[in-house]
Amino acid sequence: DNSLYGPRDPGIHILDRGTVNAALYNSSSAWLLEFYSSWCGHCINYAPTWRNLAADVQDWHPAVKIGVLNCADEDNIAICKDYGVQFYPTFRFFSAFTKEFSQGENYKDSDRRVQTVRHGIIDYLQAAPKEHQPSAYPSLDPLRLSDISFFIGRKESHYTAIIFESENSYIGREVIMDLMQYENILVHRALSSDKAVLETLGIVSVPSCYLIYPNGTHGLINIVKPLRSIFSSHLKSMPSVRKKAGAHSDLPARLEDKEEVAWKEYDKSKMYAADLESGLHYLLRVELATHQTLEGEKLKTFKDFIAILHKLFPGRMHVMKLLETLQEWLVSMPLDKIPYDAILDIVNNKMRISGIFLTNHIQWVGCQGSRPQLRGYPCSLWKLFHSLTVQGATQPETLANTAYESDPQAVLKIMRRYIREFFGCRECAQHFEEMAKASVDTVKTADEAVLWLWKKHNMVNNRLAGAPSEDPKSPKVQWPSPDLCPPCHEEVGGVHSWNEREVLAFLQQHYGSKDLSLQYADPNTDQYDVEDKKSDILPTKSPGSDNDSDKGKHHDHLKPEFLDKLIQNLPNKSKNSNNNFEGSKSSVTFLGLGFSNIDMSLCVVLYITSSLFLMVMYFFFRVRSRRWKIKPNRPYV
Numbered sequence: 001d002n003s004l005y006g007p008r009d010p011g012i013h014i015l016d017r018g019t020v021n022a023a024l025y026n027s028s029s030a031w032l033l034e035f036y037s038s039w040c041g042h043c044i045n046y047a048p049t050w051r052n053l054a055a056d057v058q059d060w061h062p063a064v065k066i067g068v069l070n071c072a073d074e075d076n077i078a079i080c081k082d083y084g085v086q087f088y089p090t091f092r093f094f095s096a097f098t099k100e101f102s103q104g105e106n107y108k109d110s111d112r113r114v115q116t117v118r119h120g121i122i123d124y125l126q127a128a129p130k131e132h133q134p135s136a137y138p139s140l141d142p143l144r145l146s147d148i149s150f151f152i153g154r155k156e157s158h159y160t161a162i163i164f165e166s167e168n169s170y171i172g173r174e175v176i177m178d179l180m181q182y183e184n185i186l187v188h189r190a191l192s193s194d195k196a197v198l199e200t201l202g203i204v205s206v207p208s209c210y211l212i213y214p215n216g217t218h219g220l221i222n223i224v225k226p227l228r229s230i231f232s233s234h235l236k237s238m239p240s241v242r243k244k245a246g247a248h249s250d251l252p253a254r255l256e257d258k259e260e261v262a263w264k265e266y267d268k269s270k271m272y273a274a275d276l277e278s279g280l281h282y283l284l285r286v287e288l289a290t291h292q293t294l295e296g297e298k299l300k301t302f303k304d305f306i307a308i309l310h311k312l313f314p315g316r317m318h319v320m321k322l323l324e325t326l327q328e329w330l331v332s333m334p335l336d337k338i339p340y341d342a343i344l345d346i347v348n349n350k351m352r353i354s355g356i357f358l359t360n361h362i363q364w365v366g367c368q369g370s371r372p373q374l375r376g377y378p379c380s381l382w383k384l385f386h387s388l389t390v391q392g393a394t395q396p397e398t399l400a401n402t403a404y405e406s407d408p409q410a411v412l413k414i415m416r417r418y419i420r421e422f423f424g425c426r427e428c429a430q431h432f433e434e435m436a437k438a439s440v441d442t443v444k445t446a447d448e449a450v451l452w453l454w455k456k457h458n459m460v461n462n463r464l465a466g467a468p469s470e471d472p473k474s475p476k477v478q479w480p481s482p483d484l485c486p487p488c489h490e491e492v493g494g495v496h497s498w499n500e501r502e503v504l505a506f507l508q509q510h511y512g513s514k515d516l517s518l519q520y521a522d523p524n525t526d527q528y529d530v531e532d533k534k535s536d537i538l539p540t541k542s543p544g545s546d547n548d549s550d551k552g553k554h555h556d557h558l559k560p561e562f563l564d565k566l567i568q569n570l571p572n573k574s575k576n577s578n579n580n581f582e583g584s585k586s587s588v589t590f591l592g593l594g595f596s597n598i599d600m601s602l603c604v605v606l607y608i609t610s611s612l613f614l615m616v617m618y619f620f621f622r623v624r625s626r627r628w629k630i631k632p633n634r635p636y637v
């Protein structure tokens, strides 16, 4: 379990695909839900604040509940997709008594400190229309002058507290919410604008709390610091004021730190295919799968990303074949909008093409964390892009005859776009974009691209050293450390300095495909043929390899007949292709219910065939019926 939250975190409701819809639908309370990803550094760093918030407002739970949902859990992918969550953390409000599915309302404030979010909750509750107000929602509106005089001196069976405060203060509303589950007391708020009332009651400063005892006596509470927590705890401690039966405070001890995961021994100087393949599996089946469709810049970025992966990914044969199939399919698709399910069909090899396979589970080795929520995916993404920059520098001929030929920034540009469009950790993406904007244009050679990424990664390491997302077993150090690459480190005038020539050589060796270790890599070879098992690492591609004759063989074997047919049937060459496909596009959205493009294309073909058939039948019967009409009038001769 890689969840950042435990069942015993006070006030936190852990939701998942089995519980989220039932919890939100027609709920008697509102919800504030954090959709997070357990690998996202910002989510890890923010988790203590979210826990504090949940504990802080747990007495408010009849009116608002605080929830969490881990979108990095593969079981929750579909649900995060339904809620349209692509970036983490995402905070959404859901109102009470919703009768139909809703994606909620974003919590927009970039200030996410406990107090600010608490104020945001109050604003949200107050703005809710009457039919969506929680059932146990106390009035947060200020008392009118007549109400105040009604309460003063009145005998009741309970205490009445009135918080006097200025108009923009939240304290009164917070204290009302804090005591909503307590019996023998009612809390109200009043504004300090009526000076005469303040004077009568002897109130000289606000906020102040005026208390009317059950016997009718009344007076100002003497409190040293006029803070929300002090008002609340004072009122909760009045004689006979207690929590209502059935209102559980639910304040157990914090969960012990999650147990350590079983550790796999590995060599830090090596790269593991298992990390790259697990990362690719997560990227294609989890990170991107939160998208219903890809279109516009996202689709362009995805196509370019797959194109460069297909050329430079240092993977095993069966993964490379998958990338090749995917790339060819994307190139032949004239659509400007592709449902992601169609891409998943290819990734999952629904067509059962021989020799294609990508592991469908995660096996971190060099990216394993000492706890399940540490390291993993972002580590593999760094490794992936470092590998691509190194492949681009050591085998520049691979990119011959492509749009990226002799572009030293090719990989960095695509990485930048990928991170911007798809990387779930939004704040990471913003930081990376700032770094790229500032200096990526200075990169003039492919070797400089390798070093640029290395330097930027070290800047990130420097920034994150000591953060909660740091794994104590893999501290964020300036990399490669002296034990990995002694000649990379030098001293100039007693100050540390990098020998960049040595660093480059080290990166080329470390991220080069030659030394990729297959230890712990998924041994599942059932799905690819015997010939492929013999040569596990794909040999380096030759220049312009797409046109190579020896590759032709492999190509034929790769491209299934029906894929060819599908491609031929699409109106890609027609001038009116966009118009022709208009209907199909809308059907795609409609069929986002699970139909792939392949299904779609078959439908289009069937549709055209049956229309033609109907037209032929129509003309046939028209001609026949004319003849029938004419016949009786013909004079017999």
Ligand SMILES: Cc1cc2nc3c(=O)[nH]c(=O)nc-3n(C[C@H](O)[C@H](O)[C@H](O)COP(=O)(O)OP(=O)(O)OC[C@H]3O[C@@H](n4cnc5c(N)ncnc54)[C@H](O)[C@@H]3O)c2cc1C
Residues within 6 Å of the ligand: 040, 041, 042, 366, 367, 374, 375, 376, 378, 379, 380, 381, 382, 383, 386, 419, 427, 428, 429, 431, 432, 453, 454, 455, 456, 457, 458, 460, 461, 464, 469, 470, 471, 474, 475, 476, 479, 480
């Ligand atoms: C583009 C990007 C931006 C990110 N921005 C943020 C952010 O702003 N805030 C945040 O909390 N998290 C951010 N992350 C996540 C963070 O950088 C780590 O990936 C995550 O915390 C996991 O750390 P790790 O210990 O596995 O090491 P990682 O930093 O993920 O490194 C993975 C591996 O790469 C190698 N390596 C380390 N340094 C270098 C280097 N300089 N050059 C080449 N190889 C190296 C090492 O083998 C290391 O184990 C970002 C991730 C990415 C991909």
